[in-house]
Amino acid sequence: MIVIIGGGISGLSVAWFLQNQGMPVRVLETGAQPGGTIRTSFQQNFCVEHGPNSTLQKPGHPEDALGRLIDGLGLETRLQVANPLAARRYVLRDGQLKPLPASPPAFFLSSFFSWQAKRQLLREPFQPRATTEETIATFVRRRLGREFLDYVVEPFVSGVYAGDPEQLSVQAAVAKIYALERDHGSLLRGAWHQGRMLKGAGLPKGRMISFDRGMGVLPTTIAQQLAPGTVQTRFKVTGLTPLPDGQWAIDGVTVTADGQPTDATEKILAQAVVLAVPAPVAAQLVTPFAATAAAALAAIPYAPIASIALGYRRARVLHPLDGFGFLVPRRATQAHDKLPLLGTLFSSTLFPNRAPAGQVLLTAFIGGMTQPALLERTDRLLIDLVEANLAYCVQSQIPADFATLTRYAAAIPQYTLGHLQRVQQVEADLARFPHIHLRANWRDGVSVADCVRNGERLAEHIIHEQKS
Numbered sequence: 001m002i003v004i005i006g007g008g009i010s011g012l013s014v015a016w017f018l019q020n021q022g023m024p025v026r027v028l029e030t031g032a033q034p035g036g037t038i039r040t041s042f043q044q045n046f047c048v049e050h051g052p053n054s055t056l057q058k059p060g061h062p063e064d065a066l067g068r069l070i071d072g073l074g075l076e077t078r079l080q081v082a083n084p085l086a087a088r089r090y091v092l093r094d095g096q097l098k099p100l101p102a103s104p105p106a107f108f109l110s111s112f113f114s115w116q117a118k119r120q121l122l123r124e125p126f127q128p129r130a131t132t133e134e135t136i137a138t139f140v141r142r143r144l145g146r147e148f149l150d151y152v153v154e155p156f157v158s159g160v161y162a163g164d165p166e167q168l169s170v171q172a173a174v175a176k177i178y179a180l181e182r183d184h185g186s187l188l189r190g191a192w193h194q195g196r197m198l199k200g201a202g203l204p205k206g207r208m209i210s211f212d213r214g215m216g217v218l219p220t221t222i223a224q225q226l227a228p229g230t231v232q233t234r235f236k237v238t239g240l241t242p243l244p245d246g247q248w249a250i251d252g253v254t255v256t257a258d259g260q261p262t263d264a265t266e267k268i269l270a271q272a273v274v275l276a277v278p279a280p281v282a283a284q285l286v287t288p289f290a291a292t293a294a295a296a297l298a299a300i301p302y303a304p305i306a307s308i309a310l311g312y313r314r315a316r317v318l319h320p321l322d323g324f325g326f327l328v329p330r331r332a333t334q335a336h337d338k339l340p341l342l343g344t345l346f347s348s349t350l351f352p353n354r355a356p357a358g359q360v361l362l363t364a365f366i367g368g369m370t371q372p373a374l375l376e377r378t379d380r381l382l383i384d385l386v387e388a389n390l391a392y393c394v395q396s397q398i399p400a401d402f403a404t405l406t407r408y409a410a411a412i413p414q415y416t417l418g419h420l421q422r423v424q425q426v427e428a429d430l431a432r433f434p435h436i437h438l439r440a441n442w443r444d445g446v447s448v449a450d451c452v453r454n455g456e457r458l459a460e461h462i463i464h465e466q467k468s
């Protein structure tokens, strides 16, 4: 039996791809329901996403494990592709939401960027390659200039990682962008080359997707389609011990509906174990037998974040909400652009059935690595703050008709400088033990699609290992 600790999308994907190949698996999940960060609820007829709102799928690409999972689960008919308007992304600049130019010609024609920024872009192909690991900020300043960093990359980084580009490693956090420089010597040349390759292979561009009843459909359906009894919720793993015969002993306790451990402890034996839990939990579990791996895992920082869903009657928001949403640059030069918001999704524009008829749903994010102290405020104060910021950005009336807040003390792992070495240290230390694997969003990508792809790869590796 292969035991997977953690029933988020990483653990569930490993379980599904393994069971699909006839491997017996068991998933132990401390929460009341499977899915981890992915959770959808229905409140006052709004479809509220507490974690991810959508994810990027690349149909037809060899790496599209998410597509294979969706097909395997029979979820094609429940798939929703985001409104094409999602291609428009706004950034707050000079007190207004301005659409980011979406193509190189648009970049040169638009007044969004200064002529200095445009000139710097033309020089990009002639910049030398990096010789050492760099932060995203250093990399972008060197290749594209300060304005590009402040108004494109920094807001993008806060949109994906709730992170700080001055800390994140370009090699680890945006590996595909780093590879353009490594392989082609230039981002522009590399992007052009990749575009031609995609076109030549007849592959479409990626698309943002969700499901008819939100992202929660994905983990719920996986759990339903695994053999009955595979997923055990409300079970917290408290200890892990390598046994002399190569097996693993797993200790755990049942937890109550409000997350309190009970006295009901259990010991489970596993031939192989997959730790699909956040890095700090993995660190605790491996500490007794792999101190180096534990120290490397414990050194991975996490960004705190609050996600606030707000519903309004349509007439109470003046902005057309004709896009994906907006991002707020941290290093805005104008005082009136310095808002505490990280950004806001126009959720009911992306997927219209997220709000009842005649109403709209917005999802705002606050906190992150750059403003963690904001999360010390009460829920009410944070909602007040977001309502005031939205009134400024999208001219919404105060208060919202509906508001609900979800907090994460440790939401998204940060792939900071040295991250790849840390992951290597974890691997090297644990290589002393047979049949233990660690897979979750703290390595090889944080998006839902990344987690599914990594889950599929690990399942293939385990199947190979078990057969040989």
Ligand SMILES: Cc1cc2nc3c(=O)[nH]c(=O)nc-3n(C[C@H](O)[C@H](O)[C@H](O)COP(=O)(O)OP(=O)(O)OC[C@H]3O[C@@H](n4cnc5c(N)ncnc54)[C@H](O)[C@@H]3O)c2cc1C
Residues within 6 Å of the ligand: 005, 006, 007, 008, 009, 010, 011, 028, 029, 030, 031, 034, 035, 036, 037, 038, 050, 051, 052, 053, 054, 055, 056, 235, 236, 237, 238, 276, 277, 278, 281, 305, 307, 408, 411, 412, 439, 440, 441, 442, 446, 447, 448, 449, 451
């Ligand atoms: C607010 C927010 C918005 C996001 N938006 C997007 C987005 O729009 N698009 C996108 O692609 N990605 C987004 N992400 C990222 C993505 O959702 C996550 O990276 C991904 O879902 C993580 O999955 P995981 O399984 O690796 O980890 P988790 O979801 O953290 O799962 C780990 C699981 O382990 C369980 N666990 C922990 N300790 C134990 C224990 N001792 N015993 C048993 N079980 C345990 C936890 O309960 C949890 O269920 C967002 C993340 C957040 C927080």
